[in-house]
Amino acid sequence: xxxxxxxxxRWLHKWSGLVLGLQFLLWALxxxxxxxxxxxxxxxxxxxxxxxxxxAAAALLPLxxxxxxxxxxxxxxxxxxxxxxxxxxxxxPLGVRVINATTGQPVVIDAAKARxxxxxxxxxxEPPKSVTYVAKSTLETRDLPLPVWRVEFADxxxxxxxxxxxxxxxxxxxxxxxxxxxxxxxxxxxxxxxRQSFNxxxxxxxxxxxxxxxxxxxxxxFRSFRRSDVAWILDPLEALAERRRAKRTAxxxxxxxxxxxxx
Amino acid sequence: xxxxxxxxxTHKWFALILAIQAVFWTLSGLYMTAVHIDIIHxxxxxxxxxxxxxxxxxxxxxxxxxxLAPGLKAARLENQLGQPVYVVxxxxxxxxxxxxxxxxxxxxxxxxxxxxxxALFAEDxxxxxxxxxxxxPLEIQTRPVPIWRVEFEGAWRPTFYISPQTGELVSPPPRPxxxxxxxxxxxxxxxx
Numbered sequence: 170x171x172x173x174x175x176x177x178x179r180w181l182h183k184w185s186g187l188v189l190g191l192q193f194l195l196w197a198l199x200x201x202x203x204x205x206x207x208x209x210x211x212x213x214x215x216x217x218x219x220x221x222x223x224x225a226a227a228a229l230l231p232l233x234x235x236x237x238x239x240x241x242x243x244x245x246x247x248x249x250x251x252x253x254x255x256x257x258x259x260x261x262p263l264g265v266r267v268i269n270a271t272t273g274q275p276v277v278i279d280a281a282k283a284r285x286x287x288x289x290x291x292x293x294x295e296p297p298k299s300v301t302y303v304a305k306s307t308l309e310t311r312d313l314p315l316p317v318w319r320v321e322f323a324d325x326x327x328x329x330x331x332x333x334x335x336x337x338x339x340x341x342x343x344x345x346x347x348x349x350x351x352x353x354x355x356x357x358x359x360x361x362x363x364r365q366s367f368n369x370x371x372x373x374x375x376x377x378x379x380x381x382x383x384x385x386x387x388x389x390x391f392r393s394f395r396r397s398d399v400a401w402i403l404d405p406l407e408a409l410a411e412r413r414r415a416k417r418t419a420x421x422x423x424x425x426x427x428x429x430x431x432x
Numbered sequence: 433x434x435x436x437x438x439x440x441x442t443h444k445w446f447a448l449i450l451a452i453q454a455v456f457w458t459l460s461g462l463y464m465t466a467v468h469i470d471i472i473h474x475x476x477x478x479x480x481x482x483x484x485x486x487x488x489x490x491x492x493x494x495x496x497x498x499x500l501a502p503g504l505k506a507a508r509l510e511n512q513l514g515q516p517v518y519v520v521x522x523x524x525x526x527x528x529x530x531x532x533x534x535x536x537x538x539x540x541x542x543x544x545x546x547x548x549x550x551a552l553f554a555e556d557x558x559x560x561x562x563x564x565x566x567x568x569p570l571e572i573q574t575r576p577v578p579i580w581r582v583e584f585e586g587a588w589r590p591t592f593y594i595s596p597q598t599g600e601l602v603s604p605p606p607r608p609x610x611x612x613x614x615x616x617x618x619x620x621x622x623x624x
Binding site: 196222225226228229230231232233235236242243244245246247248249250257260262270367368372373376377379380382383384386387390393394398 | 444447448451452454455457458459461462464465466467468469483484485486488491493494495497498504505506507508509510511
């Protein structure tokens with residue numbers, strides 16, 4: 170046995186395939202799941218209704234009134250409709266406060282208000298099933314500023330609308346399509362706890378191995394095919410060429426014609 | 433055909449069809465895992481700014497915004513380049529107003545776009561070019577046009593996209609990813 174380069178590549182291809190095989194399969198399967206799921210459904214965008222258009226408020230609280238109601242320096246001020254009334258969303262060094270834009274009264278996002286906002290922001294007609302307060306990061310809320318209210322609806326897809334407890338904004342909609350997608354995502358990026366990072370040493374190592382697997386496989390392809398593998402296409406072609414050549418050079422005697430195999 | 437022989441044949445023929453794509457998939461996967469996402473998003477290139485309190489005295493009152501921008505949907509008062517401005521969203525789209533005089537600032541000209549990008553850039557490099565694009569490049573293909581593209585000198589050519597309507601940084605400059613964009617893009621909602 171000689172250790173020719175081709176032999177070495179084959180040996181390394183086989184062993185890296187043995188070590189990486191299961192993860193390679195998981196990458197292919199989870200990748201296929203993510204590609205096949207409708208990404209509009211995954212994003213939950215169909216579940217979110219655009220904010221209702223409110224007529225312009227007749228008299229808005231002047232800026233001095235806002236400053237008085239908040240009592241802290243203002244770094245950013247947002248005027249926006251929140252369901253049925255105009256509000257100021259006021260950013261201060263101590264956090265975000267929401268006040269009614271006409272009266273200056275603080276808008277408190279409690280369970281009842283969150284439920285009301287979620288119902289208004291949901292395109293489905295099913296009623297909410299539960300309203301829970303989320304202060305600690307969960308899989309569904311890992312990308313969102315906390316705390317949030319989680320309002321789950323009684324629809325088939327089990328939509329959950331996540332409503333910011335500080336601003337009342339509907340931040341996201343999660344459903345069963347997303348939950349399935351998220352499991353595939355976890356398997357794909359091999360971050361089994363947080364499902365967040367795809368830049369960790371384990372996956373970089375395995376990705377290096379997988380790249381070698383693919384590259385060596387490509388190289389080995391050039392030695393993998395024998396004539397017998399493609400006989401089913403070459404044989405009829407050659408027979409055809411042979412027949413044309415025979416026809417061109419000399420007409421066959423009648424006896425030989427009968428003895429030829431039929432195509 | 434016996435099972436091992438069948439598997440061997442299948443392996444070979446699948447490989448023949450998929451080999452090139454498999455090399456692209458694994459190479460792009462390796463690139464995406466090995467280069468940290470913060471570098472791809474260019475987070476380091478954007479200056480982290482502590483929000484400054486806005487001086488409210490003498491500013492245009494929010495009630496008046498409905499006259500400046502008919503069909504007002506939402507508005508935001510913030511500091512841009514040390515000046516208070518209103519970013520409004522109305523029937524005619526988004527627009528930028530000087531919060532002191534009520535003067536309409538949008539669409540921003542080249543000078544304003546350059547100043548805005550320069551203020552946001554975390555490094556010291558100078559601007560190499562500023563251009564108003566009417567067709568969104570691949571990097572920010574979902575964003576509305578026209579849009580200012582401001583390029584800085586330096587490694588990987590840091591690029592800022594500034595909206596002429598709002599003065600906002602439209603997307604963190606995703607420079608390296610554009611250099612090696614192969615198939616299998618990470619779905620966007622997986623990132624943030």
